[in-house]
């Protein structure tokens with residue numbers, strides 16, 4: 181058997197799962213290299229805890245190399261370009277050739293892509309943002325706190341709603357319940373629209389119970405950060421004292437430059453195998469996680485096509501599937517695993533309670549999501565889920 185090299189670009193949820201799964205499936209002579217610009221992995225689900233000063237960045241992070249099985253090479257480098265004809269990745273430290281490529285580069289977040297947003301808004305979507313927002317929240321003694329979702333898709337669709345609920349809880353604990361008004365302004369038609377109308381209604385009722393304003397279908401035109409006002413396409417305006425935004429998401433520049441994205445703005449993949457589709461010459465190239473667009477077979481409305489939400493659970497499942505597909509090619513066998521469209525998420529409700537929702541996104545006529553009754557046990561499950569992703573491999 182000829183020795184092969186698999187390059188994995190990005191060492192987040194998808195990249196780590198792909199690397200570890202593949203290492204367990206193919207003999208050591210097959211080289212696996214994972215490349216990430218940053219040495220430290222962090223769990224996105226912990227960013228609201230950093231925002232609320234309940235955990236430090238260190239609590240929700242681990243050195244990437246500690247999470248990788250022995251026999252995987254970790255290269256800390258910035259991926260600069262992909263040559264799909266010569267199978268070569270250029271980084272800021274060296275060029276590497278691949279036989280199999282897994283793209284797991286996540287998303288680029290850019291507040292500056294909407295006029296006024298970078299000057300006017302805080303965010304908890306990045307670690308640095310969550311730390312800055314932590315200080316701003318400590319100084320915030322009352323007024324209008326607006327949570328803005330200016331564009332879709334964005335990772336972890338429940339996250340802004342969860343943040344609103346947790347903030348409401350935190351202000352009440354500080355004795356500021358009466359002084360802080362929280363409202364969400366979103367371009368979406370409903371919360372977690374891909375999960376279906378019932379889930380959306382559930383979240384809306386959780387918001388209403390806490391007097392959190394909810395304003396759907398608000399397409400942002402501009403922010404006047406000096407006057408602290410947002411203007412929307414329907415002509416309405418809203419003021420704020422503290423603005424917290426979900427930054428617009430884009431595919432990373434390196435994959436856009438390689439023309440790997442389609443009209444969705446993301447890398448199109450076969451929903452079952454995660455192999456990149458529709459791009460001549462893409463060879464043995466897989467893409468997993470947030471950087472992909474995974475079309476779903478079902479719909480709620482005939483005219484509205486759906487795609488898989490962006491989430492760590494899916495990125496991880498994708499990584500495992502891509503590894504199985506590659507291992508099958510290397511070993512000359514039939515692949516033993518395809519992606520089944522299943523995943524779950526936790527919505528924290530404050531006070532140590534959470535609700536877990538299990539989704540089956542390949543169902544027809546539309547995706548199905550089922551939730552349990554919120555309780556402490558589901559919050560403990562979430563803590564265990566986060567801890568599991570930060571546990572070094574032995």
Ligand SMILES: Cc1cc2nc3c(=O)[nH]c(=O)nc-3n(C[C@H](O)[C@H](O)[C@H](O)COP(=O)(O)OP(=O)(O)OC[C@H]3O[C@@H](n4cnc5c(N)ncnc54)[C@H](O)[C@@H]3O)c2cc1C
Nearest residue numbers: 190192193194217224225259286336469470491492493495
């Ligand atoms: C507030 C918040 C809460 C969340 N909660 C949950 C949750 O409860 N459950 C859940 O499942 N998901 C959750 N998510 C979403 C989850 O974090 C992402 O969906 C997940 O990280 C996607 O995994 P990925 O591997 O596709 O990308 P990432 O994990 O983002 O990894 C991409 C990696 O690529 C690297 N990279 C990018 N560009 C380059 C380059 N040019 N060169 C080198 N390296 C590069 C980055 O450094 C990064 O490490 C949450 C996200 C947020 C922001």
